[in-house]
Amino acid sequence: MSAGVDLQNVSCDFGKFRAVDKANVSIKPGEFFSFLGPSGCGKTTILRMVSGFIDPSEGQIRIGGQDMNGIRPNKRPTALIFQNLALFPLMPVWENISFGLEVRGASKDVRRAKAEELLKLVDLHDSADKAISQLSGGQKQRVAIARALAVEPSVMLLDEPLSALDLKLRQHMRAELRAIQKRTKVTFIYITHDQGEALAMSDRVAVMSQGKIQQISTPQEIYNAPVNGFVASFVGENNIFKGKVTSIDSGRCSFETDVGAFTAALGPAVDASTIARLYVRPEYSRLQAAPAGGANSIPVTVTDISFEGNFIHVHAADRTGRHLTVETRNDGSVTLPAIGSAQYLCFDAATARVLADQGMKDPGIDE
């Protein structure tokens, strides 16, 4: 039922502007695959190329192994859920859902039955005869999903479907979408600029920036082993130091910065000549009264403490004024340093990564 989707060297130009640049992805049948990236990076454009509303300027798109070139949107085995849902406001809920069956010539009874069945699947009972305008945001969301599922697509394409919902509902719908995907085993291609959403729901994630795919990996890998500065800083928080690689030794490097030398894991495509930055997550950083032997440590001054319940964020500044954060789990026994006190910020070489600036719009982001 579900089909894989392959993009081979797919690009899309709008006049002189290149919205998508040589995308290469191979999405497996039944996979929950997300494209994650900031606004305007070309996510919607990729989805519209897969659904057939835009023709790629170059490259090939295959769905279930079949070349999609020249196949119109109404002949593709995909169903798209639009960023604004695009439900038909003049049809009642059940006609919206069964529109795809109506197109295929199903009788009214069959359509009605299918609509009821799908409404149950998306947990929306007794709404078949309601008008679209009578539904809440979350209910509209479900109707849009049911409408797309009705045509039994091999691939579902979802364009930020949860962005219009409030936080609570968004989290609920995340789980729901994931469950629907597992139940139907349809390939989901999901688009979002919300990293939490992408990490929580996906089997694999493609992180995009400025039309280019930066990294394709599992959520864990994306978070723990980002390939470049863009991915590291777009997904999750970091303490960042700019500097230069001075020596390299089997995956480890010495990295010289304005506050001293560190040892860290060496990311791909970095050598002594590239401008690079060192990234370490706040949860891998810790504060100590004395420098730690064997680990990286620099003297800092505590500037602020924010208590988040399960986590505690301690903000500190090194001697150049660089803003650094340490995240500690609140296990009920931590003793917090006093604001203004002098401490050492320490991290292990294995948890820090030196990455190239590549993929960044503005390499000068909070250093």
Add this chain to the structure above:
Amino acid sequence: MSELLRRYGHTLTWTFVALTAFWLLVLVILPQLYLLEESFRLYLPLADIGGPRDVYTLANYRSAFEQPMEWKFWLPFASKPVILPIEAPIRVQVFVHTLLYSTVTTVITLVLCYPVAYYLAKVANPKNVPLLFVGLLVPMWVSEILRAFAWFIILAFKGPLNMALVNIGVIDSPIRWMTGFNSVTFGLVYVYLLFMLLPIYSAIQSLDTNQIEAAKDLGAPGWRTHWRVIIPHSKPGIASGCVMVFMLAAGSILVPTLLASTQSRWFTEIIQQAMFESQDWNTGSAYAFMLLVTCTVFVILAMRVFRVKLSDIAR
């Protein structure tokens, strides 16, 4: 109202209101009321006005139903009339033709305008749309008389259209275009095209393009997308275009006069004859009101049939 006051101040607001009221009352309502009153009085010599013969009567309205004669009925695009086996008053015959061909005009304009409006609103590159609109509007700057007359010349038996068609070999001998109601219908369609195009265009334009794409994505071919999504959405625009074109066509005098064939008479011509040739304003106004009322009823009935609400049109 308070919004207007806040925005324009007292002087300007009351000037607007007064001018609008003046226009409505003095230039629209009062003359109509005057004609309505006149329509119930007889056309009398000056000396009798105010005298015992000057009474309110329905005689003018009744006169429309006099003079029964053989009913020569023109079917759309026919070159010969059908002789119906019943007799009917001549004015009723003209009236039926007027309603019929106003409807034909409306349908043709709709069929021509809908695809163009759709193209302009959703297919054409938005950069070119202003230019296309200028192209559509410029001919409308020329007065209606000239445009209608131009068609009179083009469609003439020995006119350029026939010459061209004969010369390029599409037809063997010239066609008599101006028979029956052909030329009148043609002229009316041409003259009122924009009144149909603009409301439909703005209705289609207001449709979210994603809805069209959603329908396509669910597998709908073009015609079903139009039938189920685009036309239902643009129904108010289509309805107001149709009402406008129908009313304008039924009330048109220039085109039916200029592009008439020997057989096509329009009801407005009868009104004009009464008013200006016979100088009988009383009968003329009676006929005018009959036209107005019947057309209104006809439009309301048509709206019922197509399930259009008045509030849709006003939207």
